[in-house]
Amino acid sequence: xxxxxxxxxxxxxxxxxxxxxxxxxxxxxxxxxxxxxxxxxxxxxxxxxxxxxxxxxxxxxxxxxxxxxxxxxxxxxxxxxxxxxxxxxxxxxxxxxxxxxxxxxxxxxx
Amino acid sequence: xxxxxxxxxxxxxxxxxxxxxxxxxxxxxxxxxxxxxxxxxxxxxxxxxxxxxxxxxxxxxxxxxxxxxxxxxxxxxxxxxxxxxxxxxxxxxxxxxxxxxxxxxxxxxxxxxxxxxxxx
Numbered sequence: 001x002x003x004x005x006x007x008x009x010x011x012x013x014x015x016x017x018x019x020x021x022x023x024x025x026x027x028x029x030x031x032x033x034x035x036x037x038x039x040x041x042x043x044x045x046x047x048x049x050x051x052x053x054x055x056x057x058x059x060x061x062x063x064x065x066x067x068x069x070x071x072x073x074x075x076x077x078x079x080x081x082x083x084x085x086x087x088x089x090x091x092x093x094x095x096x097x098x099x100x101x102x103x104x105x106x107x108x109x110x
Numbered sequence: 111x112x113x114x115x116x117x118x119x120x121x122x123x124x125x126x127x128x129x130x131x132x133x134x135x136x137x138x139x140x141x142x143x144x145x146x147x148x149x150x151x152x153x154x155x156x157x158x159x160x161x162x163x164x165x166x167x168x169x170x171x172x173x174x175x176x177x178x179x180x181x182x183x184x185x186x187x188x189x190x191x192x193x194x195x196x197x198x199x200x201x202x203x204x205x206x207x208x209x210x211x212x213x214x215x216x217x218x219x220x221x222x223x224x225x226x227x228x229x230x
Contacts, residue, residue, distance in 0.1 A: 001171065001173070003154060034213075034214035034215050036214070036217070040155075045221070045223055046147075046155065046205075046207075048216065048218050051214065051215075057218060089154065089155050091155075091157070092215070093214060093215050097169045098157070098172070099145070099157045099160075101155040101156060103154050104154040104155070
């Protein structure tokens with residue numbers, strides 16, 4: 001199972017909005033609404049930011065939102081803040097009861 | 111509080127095997143599936159497999175099938191990840207993660223990670 005495709009890096013100025021894409025296939029993102037997004041700061045465990053495509057766990061800022069169209073899911077961060085600088089990974093359920101992560105995106109706040 | 115505590119760092123020689131443990135506390139162990147994820151230095155997260163804590167049924171990523179074994183001990187509220195025939199490419203931080211009861215790969219609780227170094 002190949003990794004889902006994400007841009008290697010995305011940057012934005014404080015206050016701006018950025019969007020990270022996550023492209024899969026009809027065997028994963030395109031068929032199942034089990035897409036989640038994780039934020040990871042250096043040396044730390046990942047943190048769940050979005051689940052089931054567009055749902056936010058309790059405690060996660062409403063500046064984070066998710067969506068999906070066809071084989072591509074997206075994570076949007078609005079009102080970008082310095083603390084949002086981190087790596088972001090998408091994850092999707094696939095056929096045969098397995099999961100796959102994305103290639104990862106480094107977000108830089110300029 | 112709900113937490114997963116993993117065993118300490120390991121250093122292994124090529125060809126050896128390693129077992130990492132993941133002890134759960136603060137919740138009913140058998141109600142949640144445990145997933146294992148690894149991350150090589152500077153690389154992406156990589157999903158390895160899951161184990162249902164009630165039945166012990168595992169599911170493995172095709173990439174690791176034949177080398178990875180997931181088990182659990184309900185009397186100790188602990189899950190285990192065993193990896194055999196280690197090579198330098200297995201040098202990574204290994205995480206366990208608790209899946210929410212709704213399934214769908216929703217991992218709200220993670221262990222602190224266990225560094226496994228494979229070196230001759």
